[in-house]
Amino acid sequence: MKIIKYIMAVLLMTSAVSCENYVAVDPPKTELASASVFVNDRSAIAAMVGVYSDMNALNYYFANIVTMFLGSMSADDFIYAASLAEFDEFKNNTVQPGNRYIAQLWAQPYDYIYRCNAIIEGVTASTTLTPAVKNQLLGEARFTRAFCYFYLVNIFGDVPLILDTDVRKNTNLPRTAVNLVYEALIDDLKQAKGLMDLNYPPNGARTRPTKSAATLLLARAYLYTGNNAQAEIEAAEVIGNTNYELLQGANMNKTFLANSRESVWQLEAVNTGGNRNTWEGFTFVPANLAAPTAFYRLTKGTGGLVDAFDAGDLRRTNWTGSYTTTANPPVTHTYPYKYKVRTGTPVTEYSMVLRFAEAYLIRAEARMQQNKLKPGAEDLDVIRSRAGFTTPLATPANTAAGMLLVEKERRLELFAEWGHRWFDLKRWKSVTGVAGKTRADDILPATKTFWKSTAVLMPIPTDARNTNPNLTPNPGYN
Incomplete structure (x- = not known):
């Protein structure tokens, strides 16, 4: 030290x-x-x-x-x-x-x-x-x-x-x-x-x-700059690495644990005063889960994130929390709950910077942009399968339709992570x-x-x- x-x-x-x-x-x-x-x-x-x-x-x-x-x-x-x-x-x-x-x-x-x-x-x-x-x-x-x-x-x-x-x-x-x-x-x-x-x-x-972190960020950079063929290649390289997997079922809640097999790169918890783990968990998770008040609330109503989840989506079940106020009438609010630990010892969660799911989303988008519509939908199905959906997506009619599918899955998978949604709306x-x-x-x-x-x-x-x-x-x- x-x-x-x-x-x-x-x-x-x-x-x-x-x-x-x-x-x-x-x-x-x-x-x-x-x-x-x-x-x-x-x-x-x-x-x-x-x-x-x-x-x-x-x-x-x-x-x-x-x-x-x-x-x-x-x-x-x-x-x-x-x-x-x-x-x-x-x-x-x-x-x-x-x-x-x-x-x-x-x-x-x-x-x-x-x-x-x-x-x-x-x-x-x-x-x-x-x-x-x-x-x-x-x-x-x-x-x-x-x-x-x-x-x-x-x-x-x-x-x-x-x-x-x-x-x-x-x-x-x-x-x-x-x-x-x-x-x-x-x-x-x-x-x-x-x-x-x-x-x-x-x-x-x-x-x-590691090399895979560089490869994943390179795939993202190629995607953002319109080099879809190279983005597909780089994302495929990460997908083919056996160091990584999408955590399924009950293990989905282990995604943001320290050194999880879905993490490509994390930042270690280094300031653990007050038994903090991650700053994200410390800020997102209400101080009192029995009677919570969350300062950060998912958007709801028409066009809101809460209503963008389809029924049965395990991402909503596992990665969001909710509470109902005592107001009259009561109001229910939903908050990000990817990180589960506000405070606790020993440290069990690290801040996720790059994770494996993004590789599938990058390759799906790169394929849609190249009119590889069926393979693009299949990549989205991998993400959707982890989210609890067993029926494959129909092959989109064209690139525009395929991109709407990509947009939805990126929003639901990457919400509250590194400004992905903001960058997506700006670049498309x-x-x-x-x-x-x-x-x-x-x-x-x-x-x-x-x-x-x-x-x-x-x-x-x-x-x-x-x-x-x-x-x-x-x-x-x-």
Whole structure:
């Protein structure tokens, strides 16, 4: 533990000059400290593990609540039942550049990117690391950098592309076009695939990414950029890996347990004060299950998530909770219940980042987009079978019909996870065929009074623009 704290202190020295707020730094001291980290395997590994620990250290961080919850509220998964002005901006799609959570969605990924850049440079320069450790760390750093850029580009659109630790060069970089950011992150993931181990450590921990994590994220990146043939290939590679399975029946409730066989990559619970497990469980699960009051409630009514589940769907049975108020008349509310533990010892749940079910959903969509309609439906049937449906889907008549099936299954399977629904509505074209419109324009105006098409991108944070005058605002936020 002492070595991890030492490495964290060293890397926090460098992260203090991250893209959130560049300041002057003494290059000789930084170089000396960085070099000392990569002298031996133990300290170099601790540097990379320290990034994962920091990603999940505190509540309402980029890598837990902020991306997941605020993405879900920006879409139509759930709402925040209490009144909080900054949350209301996400619920109403009226986010302002000065919103502190927008600042975190920008600054924290760039901090991790800077640290990954430092690790890549340090590991590459080292002549004392064992080859296997060197390759694994280079792969993990490239994967994590790509992971952060994936979220930045999908939240903000064009963003500065920073691939080294040259502060003076990077401090005032303009925004890089989305397609070029995707090219860079796809290149990182391809290299990560070739560097990382396919298997997890002998202890079974799934808290460090492997080749399969890079492959799954690569499949997603190809899907998002319209390379459906390659997305199908990468997703199939993950599906064919016997390290993973969809947990069936009663085991469905074990999906989000630490190191479950459905997890491709998880973040370990590192801040367990008060007997916390995951920040997601601590925030979602009511404090008193006997008389609960959940702040996060699934949308209901026409177009709501609650009513999107078909009768008998085990995802509703197992992954949602509900309670009825004592009001007159009483009202029933439903809340996300994928994570079951608010507090408890020992720690039994970890935060799920990438999971196996997504591989089937990616391949299904990629196949539908290539007019491989029957195989696409068969992939959806795998997901639906786990959800309790034994009757196969009819082969859709065309790609448009197939995509509606994909949309439904993605919504029901991935709700309240990593903003999937929000990203889906933004990236899919409107079924109306109107140029420039998205599925968000089709769906969200029904319940979002203030909806504007420009809300598909979040505003560039005020702090970032004040620090870097070359950052232009997104449309609709001038």
